[in-house]
Amino acid sequence: MQSLPITELTARAREIFRMVVEGYLHSGQPVGSKALAMLGASGGLNLSPASIRSVLSDLESLGLLSHPHTSAGRMPTEIGLRLFVDGMMQVAEPTAEERAAIERSLSAPGPVEAALAATSAALSDLSACAGVVMVPRREPILSQLSLVPLGPGRALAVLVGQDGGVENRLLQFPLGLPAGALEEASNYITAHLAGRTLAEAARAMQADLASGRSALDAASADLVQRGLAVWSEDAERRPVLIVRGQANLLDEAALSDLDRVRSLLDDLENKQSVADLLDIAREADATRIFIGSENRLFALSGSSVIASPYRDREGRVIGVVGVIGPTRLNYARLVPMVDFTAQSLGKVIG
Missing domain, CATH: 3.30.450.40 (GAF domain)
Structure with missing residues (x-):
C-alpha cells in the first residue's frame, strides 16, 4: 500500500496521528484514546476519547495505524512511520x-x-x-613488509601500511630455502616496493624479474611474490x-x-x-x-x-x-x- 500525502489528512487527524507516532516512538507501546485525550487537552485539542477513537479508526482504515489485539491502543504501521518521517518530523540538531x-x-x-x-x-x-x-x-599502501620465520616452511608476513595499519598473514614456502632468504626478501620489498599499493608492487616485481633488473636469487624472488600474493589474493574479500x-x-x-x-x-x-x-x-x-x-x-x-x-x-x-x-x-x-x-x-x- 502506498502512503498517502499528509495534506490529505484533516488538521485533527494529523494532530492525533502525530501524537500516536511520537508517543509510540517514545515508549515503544501502543497509545490509547484516553492518553491521547489527556495529551490533546494539554495541547488545546479538546476531544473526548470517543471522538478520538473515531479518528483512530479512520487512520487505521487508511493503513497508517495498527491495532494490536493485546492492547486497546494504536501504533503506527511502517506506512504510517514513512508518512511521519517524510511529512511531519521536525529534526533536532545534535547537542x-x-x-x-x-x-x-x-x-x-x-x-x-x-x-x-x-x-x-x-x-x-x-x-x-x-x-x-x-x-x-581501498588497498593499503606498503610501508614495510617483514617475513618472520615460524618453523620449517612457515613464516609470518607482517605488513605495515603507510596509514599505520598492521596486518599479519601466515605464509607457506618450500622447504630448504637458503639461510637469509626471508630477510633478503623483506629488505627488497621495503626498499624497492614501499609507497605502492599491493597491486602496484606485484606489477613492479614482475617487471623487475622480466627485465633482469632484480638482484634477487630465485628463492628470494619467489618469497617476495608469495609475500605480496598473500594479501592480493584476498583483496576483494577484505572486510x-x-x-x-x-x-x-x-x-x-x-x-x-x-x-x-x-x-x-x-x-x-x-x-x-x-x-x-x-x-x-x-x-x-x-x-x-x-x-x-x-x-x-x-x-x-x-x-x-x-x-x-x-x-x-x-x-x-x-x-x-x-x-x-x-x-x-x-x-x-x-x-x-x-x-x-x-x-x-x-x-x-x-
Missing part, C-alpha cells in the same frame, strides 16, 4: 555533547580503521542502536563493514520479542548483505531511511536503518555510516546525528 563525542572518536590514534571503529562505537552509544560504518574500499553495539538491541522492550531480535542479530552477522544494503545509500545526496520491510534484509526483524554517505574533500563518496535498530527509533534525533557523523568523517578520512 554540543553529542557532537563532541563523535569528534573525539574520530581523533583516535592509529590506522583509519581504528577511527572508524571508534566512530561506530560512539554512534552506537549515543543512539542506543547498532552503529555501522562501511570502510572505504568493508564495521558493526558496533549489537548489545544495545537487547533492551527491555526487545526482550518481549526475542524472535525479532534474534532475526536482527542473525542479519547483522551477514556483513556482506548489510554492506550491500548500505551501498544503496552511497548513491543518495543525503541521509537515507529504510523502515522495516522497505529493505528485504531486515524485513523479518522489522528493523530500520538510517544511513548517510560520507565524502572526501573532492566530494566523492568514499563510504557510508549509519545506525540499525527497531522501527521505533527516535528518527528526529538520529537522522541529524548520522548526518553530522558523515560530515565529520568526510573531513577527517577524506
